[in-house]
Amino acid sequence: MTHDITLSLQEAQALSRRILRHAGFGTGHVEAITQSVVAAQRDECHSHGLYRLLGCVETAKMGGLDPQAVPEVIDQAPGIVRVDARYGSSLLAFEQGLAPLREKAERNGIAVLAINHCFHFSALWSEVEALSGMGLAGLAMNPTHAFVAPAGGVRALLGTNPFAFSWPRPGGNPYTFDFATSVVARGEIELHRRAGKSIPDNWALDDRGQPTTDPTAALEGAMLTFGSHKGSALSTMIELLAGPLIGDALSHETQAANAAGTGRPCHGELVIALSPKTFLGEQCEAGLLHAERLFEEMLGQGARLPSQRRFQARSRSLKEGVSIPAALYRDLQALAGEDGKAD
Amino acid sequence: MTHDITLSLQEAQALSRRILRHAGFGTGHVEAITQSVVAAQRDECHSHGLYRLLGCVETAKMGGLDPQAVPEVIDQAPGIVRVDARYGSSLLAFEQGLAPLREKAERNGIAVLAINHCFHFSALWSEVEALSGMGLAGLAMNPTHAFVAPAGGVRALLGTNPFAFSWPRPGGNPYTFDFATSVVARGEIELHRRAGKSIPDNWALDDRGQPTTDPTAALEGAMLTFGSHKGSALSTMIELLAGPLIGDALSHETQAANAAGTGRPCHGELVIALSPKTFLGEQCEAGLLHAERLFEEMLGQGARLPSQRRFQARSRSLKEGVSIPAALYRDLQALAGEDGKAD
Structure with missing residues (x-):
């Protein structure tokens, strides 16, 4: 069973700021990244929304980007x-x-x-x-x-x-x-793999360069x-x-x-x-x-x-806030550190 | 039975200039159009080559473009x-x-x-x-x-x-x-129509907006x-x-x-x-x-x-000249008027 947590845009921004500050991002980066992920969440582009903070923080820890x-x-x-x-x-x-x-x-x-x-x-x-x-x-x-x-x-x-x-x-x-x-987006092939579904034969090649309908072979080959x-x-x-x-x-x-x-x-x-x-x-x-x-x-x-669908989502989110899965919310809270409960 | 006429690039240019001058094109247009159609012919882009002069002259006659x-x-x-x-x-x-x-x-x-x-x-x-x-x-x-x-x-x-x-x-x-x-190019559908062949169902819609494999319906509908x-x-x-x-x-x-x-x-x-x-x-x-x-x-x-194929054609044409169907050559000669035989 899954359920969603609804946040106002202000709450989503505050959460993002806490996470980024805790991960050591400089003030300018905190604001720029927060604006971006909350705008994506507002437009219901989930893969570029708050979820993206997980990877962003992880990459900073690995030294892949400089947070300062x-x-x-x-x-x-x-x-x-x-x-x-x-x-x-x-x-x-x-x-x-x-x-x-x-x-x-x-x-x-x-x-x-x-x-x-x-x-x-x-x-x-x-x-x-x-x-x-x-x-x-x-x-x-x-x-x-x-x-x-x-x-x-x-x-x-x-x-x-x-x-x-x-x-x-x-x-x-x-x-x-x-x-x-x-x-298609790479994530789309990943979704097919998880669901055990085959993919159309014009999406990808396997690692021998042959068209494939197997999502696992596609992920190891080339889109x-x-x-x-x-x-x-x-x-x-x-x-x-x-x-x-x-x-x-x-x-x-x-x-x-x-x-x-x-x-x-x-x-x-x-x-x-x-x-x-x-x-x-x-x-x-x-x-x-x-x-x-x-x-x-x-x-x-x-x-x-x-983008019509995105603009409809935007209009809805401006009134009703954004919803994210409870599991994602817990993961994000965990990244927000000691100041996780206050802005 | 068809056969081809081979022209040097200079001969192709001279023919183009005669046609355009005869149709009343100003000197600058004669040169610019000649460079373009002979370059296309050289690269074996036949539909943009010397053939294109027929339509160009016709459009000028109809008042569709101003040759001066x-x-x-x-x-x-x-x-x-x-x-x-x-x-x-x-x-x-x-x-x-x-x-x-x-x-x-x-x-x-x-x-x-x-x-x-x-x-x-x-x-x-x-x-x-x-x-x-x-x-x-x-x-x-x-x-x-x-x-x-x-x-x-x-x-x-x-x-x-x-x-x-x-x-x-x-x-x-x-x-x-x-x-x-x-x-695809519109001409591709026309070629299928002439050959009595059907087209793939993702090329065009008929005039009721439905996908069609009939090239005639496609030409009356929308690509x-x-x-x-x-x-x-x-x-x-x-x-x-x-x-x-x-x-x-x-x-x-x-x-x-x-x-x-x-x-x-x-x-x-x-x-x-x-x-x-x-x-x-x-x-x-x-x-x-x-x-x-x-x-x-x-x-x-x-x-x-x-463009690799085009560059290969270019290299060949620079050595060997360009070939056009005899029927097209006759049509072009007819447009070149009285000075059709001399530059």
Whole structure:
């Protein structure tokens, strides 16, 4: 029998802060990580929610990320802000790069935030939504660890390399998507394994490079990209732009450290911001209204917009708080240490 | 019985120039279009090769594009060059925007070329390869006409919206991909129809929004995107960035004119250039060599890189010239008018 514990967003934040402080995270990291995991929990993205704190604390203990890292913000070029996360979480690096990124995007029309040497465990939608919340269109991508074979290949080489985009909508939630370039999330295969179910034959290869429907063989082999060679191409682009272009690692170079649980070497992240105001000037409002026609046509024919379910969850959580399994709540409390009962 | 005519690249160019001049294209357009169709023919991309001149000339006759259009280059912002193609071919607009795009990308690290009101009939790989040929990474995308249903939808709304990327490789052909976000090219369904073959059930919907294996029903209905909701999301992003962001049309707004063969309203195109030199400074060469490790790993496990077949064709054509069906050659000669026999 399982039951859930309901927390208000404030209670969830307080719990997260206690855990992170107890694990030795610096104040900036405590806030940035808390904002991220509570936003994910609020949107019912459970795997990026409070649950993620367990791994985050464990990785800090193993020395895989530096909980006290002080990001260094570098004005690389008129259109590039670079933030060296110095082996800390990507989230504080993103937060510190956001204002200069906005300033550069609004001045130039387009700008990049390149984050180096970051430990990355968060979803990208919250970052691109930070941009659309400022009236910018945002793109984000990063390599991960080598779990995915390139199209036509036989071994894991590419990461699950997420790609996210958000577009500002007047008076409403933004248009946002955030997807892995692997055909499914790795956790999905793990769920099939636990349930004793086979997987479709286009999800993964076994360790001899043959398509498999056995989830255990898949986890020991390589996942496949979504959309065959097109998804593989997109994933390769992400490796290049969020790797060598910014002087950072490729997914296959971080795999050994990931498998060992030590986190390092970490990798990079690339965020691109485009400013509709700079593109359109006085026609900006008209341009954003023009985009609405596309969404109206989609909804009018019964298509869903990506993230709709997440926005519904958000609306619900803002009123009712968030629910997590009691067992997870106990595990989190145990990490909160002596000050576990007070904020 | 069919046979082929072999032309040297110079002969192919001369033929293209005669056709375009005879159809009243201005000198700049003659050169830009000739470079594009002969490059495609050289790479054995037949549908974008000399064959494309037939449609190009026909559209000019119908008033769908202006063969004498003079593009206007606008310095929109430090990171944006905008070119109003004024209802001419996109190719001359791209050519005129290329130098300022390069200059902005090298100064800022990233820059955009936004082309407005262009008639678009060329493949994007030649444009992103123009960028990688200058040592830049290039991305290009454009809406087309509404042939594709969004994920979960029932009617055509999105274009086949191509997405292309090229990355400079030291001493060799670039890493380039260029794919439609529809599951296949529309011509592929047409080929199945002609051959009396059924199509896979994930390619298209009939006019009632139901999956169909009948190519005729598919052509009257809507194509699907590659990679299900992920491809649909990517296609939607292309609509937004190469449409409303640059003050230009969505695919469904150009559909009626396309069906009528009049071409207008035309649409836009978005090109993004990123400068490795500006990102990496003195580490640029090392960064490009670092990227090579990814390609080596791919090739080492038997995966192909996209465009490899095209580069092989290029190498062959540079030596042996290009071959086109005799019937196409006759049709092209007929368009070349009185000066059809001399350059």
